Amino acid sequence: MSRSIRSAATLAHNAMAGPSRLTAQPLLARPAALPQRTMFSGSFLPSWLTKRQEAETIEKRKAKKTNISEEQEGSMPIKPRAQGGSLAAAEGSEAAPTEISDAGIFEGLDVEDEGIVGSEAAQRRQVRRVSNRPGADKFTEHWYTSARHKIAPKKLRLLAKQISGLPVEEAILQMQYSLKGAAKWIKPNLVLARQHAINYKGANPHLLKVAEALxxxxxxxxxxxxxxxxxxxxxxxxxxxxxxxxxxEGKTMEEVVQARFENDVNKHARSATIFPERTPLRRRVNSGWAW
Incomplete structure (x- = not known):
């Protein structure tokens, strides 16, 4: 009999609507409505808008402070102070007119050295300006090293010999039409080195040449x-x-050709003057036996 009553209670419990394992709660225990969530607008605003609002708030506070200070100054009269330092003497005597000067706050300071340079970068810029002035000591050469490349030294040495001794423009032209793979990165290095020598060393672009290639x-x-x-x-x-x-900086191509021509003339060409033939012959060759 007990089993039948227990089974009837189980069937009645399972027949209830809703989840089977939740116990029924009274209506008074449940809240009438869920509390509304408070949304903070500042946490969801973008950074630029937040900064703008903060700046506007600071400006409003400053304007309010200035207005309050102006009102206080207008309400309280300012009494001039005499040289003695007492207010009574100032009240009895007339206030002397004050002189307004246009001098700055640093007008009365003695500056010992006005040519002080602030940092090392400024000193380098100053040296660069002085070196580029006409008549100053100019730089004589400019070194440039390329980046690390995956190539055999024997292959790269062939191109180094090709551009060594040539003007920069001629070396760039040779690398532009070269069939070697390394010529593709040698050409931009030459262009960059030439630009550095012109801008930072004050070199003459028409006289620059590749003096050495290592x-x-x-x-x-x-x-x-x-x-x-x-x-x-x-x-x-x-x-x-x-x-x-x-x-x-070296000679131009015209100067090099002219110097080479003069050297060949002095070495190989014979003089056009007529020499007398009275000079005896040295090492004269006689036919026949000498004894």
Whole structure:
């Protein structure tokens, strides 16, 4: 009999609407309405709008303070103070007119050295300006080193010999039409070095030439496995190097050609003057036996 009553109670409990495992709660325990969430507008505003609102608030406070100070100054009369320092003497005597000067606050200060330079960068700029002035000591050369490139020094040395001794414009032209792969990055390095020499060293672009071209070796790249047949292997390492060249001011191409021509004339050409033939011959060759 007890089992039947328990089963009837279980069926009645399962037949109730809603979740089966939740107990029924009285209506007075539940809140009538959920509380409304308070939204803070400042936390959801963008940063630029928040800064703008803060700036406007600060300006309003400053304006309010200035208005209050002006009202206080207008309500309270200012009595001039005499030299003795007493207000009574100032009341009895007339106030002397004050003189207004246009001098600044630093007018009376003694400046010992007006040529003080603030930082090292300013000193470098000053040296650069002085060096570029006409008549000043100019820079004689400009060194430039390229970045680290993956190329063999023997291959790069061929291009270094090609541009060494040429004017900068001629070297750039040679690298522009060269079929070598390294010529693609040598040309922009030459252009950049020429621009640096003109802007920072005050060099003459028409007299610049590549006086020296050097190849510097860099450490080898990472090692890699070279797989071979029959279980053998090797180690591959790629060489890296840099190109360093020196730009100096030299002669133009016309001056070089003229100097070469004069040298050839002085070395190989014979004089047009007539020499007398009274000078005895030295090492005269006689036919026949000498004894």
């Amino acid at each position: 190849v510097n070796k860099d450490p080898y790249g990472p090692k890699r496995v070279d797989i071979k047949g029959r279980g053998r292997f090797g180690i591959m390492r790629h060489p890296y190097c840099r190109l360093k060249f020196v730009l100096r």
